[in-house]
Amino acid sequence: MPATGHVFDPSILREYDIRGVVGRTLHEADARAVGRAFGTIVRRRTGGTGPWRVSVGRDGRLSSPMLEQALVEGLVQCGVDVVRIGLGPSPMLYFAATPAASALSPEVQGGVHVTGSHNPADHNGFKMVLGGAPFFGTDIVDLGRIAAEGAFDSGAGGIDDADICAVYVERLLQDLGAFDGAGLSIAWDAGNGAAGPVIEALTARMPGNHVLLHTSVDGHFPNHHPDPTVESNLSDLRTAVASGSLDFGLAFDGDGDRIGAIDGKGRVVWADQLLAIYAEEVLREWPKSTIIADVKAGSYLFARIAELGGVPLMWKTGHSPIKSKMKETSAPLAGEMSGHIFFADKYFGFDDALYAAVRLIGVLARLRRSLSELRDAMPQTVATPELRFAVDRQRKAAAVCEVQEMLAADGCCFSDVDGVRVDTTDGWWLLRASNTEDMLVVRAEAKDEGGLARLMAEVDARLAAVGIVREN
Structure with missing residues (x-):
């Protein structure tokens, strides 16, 4: 008798992870199906006759113990052994699931962290890694297909607990x-x-x-x-x-x-500014190397990387695409405006804010300069926060394409690496479709308030020309 399939709410299968609202779009049965489908993928992609091992961790959300338990049950049901590392940050799970880093013996082939990340308290989800690489995009599509078809492998896995916090x-x-x-x-x-x-x-x-x-x-x-x-x-x-x-x-x-x-002066030091600080030391030890930042990062960062002798590379927003591009280009450092920082010079290439904190302290000590002094040396610009506004799911990607076509017809120079980013004499503006929500995202940066107003007026005019009014 064929296995019964499980269909996820389509809104929870995101580009980078699986994420939903507990009790509305994400339920205990979903967690169990994630375990069975991910375990099946681990078995099929790693091959052999086993044993197959997956580490599992969780964050501190109220729903995380319930979802973790169901996830573990699903993994065990398809014949995968589970190593539970318990409550902790996602980077600790990545640490456990990265072959070069793992303190687990024998090593695991993959890992799943139950987490709602930075989202509201009633949200939760799953971040996954396989073979030390991010599990995203078509991987998640494949996971959803296996679940819907009920094409799960079967077996009887075991469960062990491991405390790796000290390591x-x-x-x-x-x-x-x-x-x-x-x-x-x-x-x-x-x-x-x-x-x-x-x-x-x-x-x-x-x-x-x-x-x-x-x-x-x-x-x-x-x-x-x-x-x-x-x-x-x-x-x-x-x-x-x-x-x-x-x-x-x-x-x-x-x-x-x-x-x-x-x-020390109470100013926010944004992620692209932190990257500029890290880049100075990394490029001293890794001259002429590529350093990656996402399309939302400020122009100063890319100029500073080039000034330091590095190769700046603007790439797609999202921790999984950034990590994949780092491996492709052998970049020792990368980051995005959302605060994900990735070190692969002395570390393992995954985003770890605690490691980024330690490295910042070390950089300041070695440069013998305060964070305020380094921030003072950067150009003063004005920028919008990340402006997000709802659009119909079928419309968000099409609208960006239509704006790209309009800009090309007008002879404008722009980057289309992730949406559209346009440089002008005032600064730059970005329009992209969110990969995780039915939203369009706008960001702009200029030398002064007047320039920022002109950039936003251009954004609104371009959107209006394709039938979209941005919510203010």
């Missing part, structure tokens, strides 16, 4: 010099996310003065939303830096793969 912290500290951070006063805001306990263990072993905020894991996120790319979520961190006269502050999202920063 992970030890690796985070490996690239920090003995005196890096000595004399510095730093605030760390975990946002009640899954990185909190690791931050406590990490800072306990580091030199300097460390002020910890919201490190207790709480799936209600009682203090603020766990997304450090939204400036209002950095209010507690800014207050801590100012009241304690600290050198700078660091913030993390719900699963610890996005970093945010506040300098």
Whole structure:
């Protein structure tokens, strides 16, 4: 008798992961089906007769234990052994599931982290890796197909528990010099996310003065939303830096793969500005290498990489495409405006905000300059935040294509690597379709407010010409 298939709500199968609203679009049965389908893919792609092993972790959301349990049941049902690493940040799961990094013995072939990342408390989902590489795009399409057809492999897997937090912290500290951070006063805001306990263990072993905020894991996120790319979520961190006269502050999202920063003057240091700081040291050790940033990054970053002798590469937004492009180009450093930073010079190429924090402390110590001084040296520009507005699912990609065609007909120069990015004498503007929601995304950067107003007027005119009015 053929296995019964499972059809997911189509909204939860995203480009980079599987994500939905618990109790509405994401249920316990979905988690079990994810386990069975992912386990089936692990078996078929790795081949052989086994054993097949997958590590599983989870964040601190209220629904994560339930979803993790169902996920594990699904994996075991298809004959895959599960190594549960428990509560922790997504990068700790990546660490466990990357062959070159893994402290697990024998090694695992893949990994799944139950996490809602930076999203609201009632959201949750799954981030997956296979063979040390991101699992996304057509991989997720294949997972959905296997589930719908009920084409699952069968077997009887086992379950083991492993505590790798101490080994992970030890690796985070490996690239920090003995005196890096000595004399510095730093605030760390975990946002009640899954990185909190690791931050406590990490800072306990580091030199300097460390002020910890919201490190207790709480799936209600009682203090603020766990997304450090939204400036209002950095209010507690800014207050801590100012009241304690600290050198700078660091913030993390719900699963610890996005970093945010506040300098000693209370200014946000955005991810592209952090990348420019990292690039100075990386390019000194890896001259002429490629450094990647997504299409939402500011022009200064790309110019700075070239000035330092590197090869700047603008690429698609999304942690999975960035990681794949890094491997293709052997880039030692990459990042995106959402706060995902990737090091492959001394680390393993996956996005790890805790490692990015350690590297920032080390860079500042070796440059003998404060974060505020480095921020002062950067050009002053004005930019919009990421402006997102809803469009019909069938319309979002078509609208971007129509704007591209219009620009080409007008003889405009633009990049189409991910949507459309147009450079003008005022600055630049970007229009792209979200890969995860039925949204269009706009961002613009200019030298002054007048230039920014002109850029946004051009965006709105181009959208109007294809029948779309942007919500203000």
